[in-house]
Ligand SMILES: C[C@](O)(CO)[C@H](O)COP(=O)(O)OP(=O)(O)OC[C@H]1O[C@@H](n2ccc(N)nc2=O)[C@H](O)[C@@H]1O
């Protein structure tokens with residue numbers, strides 16, 4: 001049985017306070033995009049994870065897919081599975097690739113073994129694996145707060161635009177990025193700001209990680225500038241970086257950026 005686990009981008013990202021549990025409260029809008037990993041599960045003698053495609057740092061034994069399987073196995077009598085992951089979503093890019101794999105595996109197991117879990121129950125499993133993970137259960141544009149796992153509806157539709165993503169050869173660790181940040185409350189909630197016309201997002205929406213990550217990796221700031229120079233209506237780093245996405249009114253080709261980076265068109 002197969003699943004296509006997609007990436008996300010963050011339309012605005014405010015880190016508002018440090019929590020007693022060491023995590024941070026944030027405000028963001030998650031938006032799913034069409035860069036996909038492929039996950040296949042088949043019955044096997046023992047449960048293993050085989051990885052193809054781009055490299056994931058660390059051992060396959062530590063893959064979040066195995067953690068998701070073990071989590072469900074605590075509550076359900078699951079037969080052993082071979083999990084094959086074709087990795088396409090860049091890692092350390094702020095695209096939530098690992099989180100998406102885990103969430104889609106939960107959905108796959110729920111379908112294959114008819115576990116009868118509803119969306120809320122699957123979200124509860126997912127949020128134990130990572131703050132970003134629960135979003136990928138419903139996988140629709142949503143306003144998120146708390147650790148990034150409390151959701152409310154938001155009306156954002158970018159289907160009439162072209163979204164482009166640039167991934168520089170830089171791996172940003174999410175934990176490091178959070179440790180460099182000074183949380184602060186914004187005067188207006190992102191939930192209101194996101195309703196502004198798209199042309200006003202440039203001067204109103206922020207990703208709080210940009211200032212510290214751009215200081216350490218100035219080449220990411222250069223990519224953002226280049227995307228605006230090419231005519232983007234809005235451009236921003238996704239999550240804690242290192243990828244930068246841009247929203248264009250029309251299709252574009254960016255050969256200048258392709259030299260040093262991976263560029264994904266029309267995601
Ligand atoms: C930056 C974002 O991508 C924005 O969507 C997410 O907040 C990251 O979420 P994630 O990768 O699922 O994060 P996790 O794997 O749960 O946590 C990795 C590390 O990031 C930090 N972390 C994460 C989420 C959060 N709300 N506060 C945090 O401080 C913690 O130090 C944690 O140990």
Ligand SMILES: Nc1ncnc2c1ncn2[C@@H]1O[C@H](COP(=O)(O)OP(=O)(O)OP(=O)(O)O)[C@@H](O)[C@H]1O
Nearest residue numbers: 063064091092093094095096097098099101174239
């Ligand atoms: N299936 C997986 N895919 C990607 N990374 C994985 C996976 N399983 C475990 N990891 C570990 O998680 C780390 C980062 O994962 P991920 O790609 O979700 O982060 P990210 O791109 O920074 O996105 P975000 O900041 O939105 O979580 C990797 O360095 C890797 O060691």
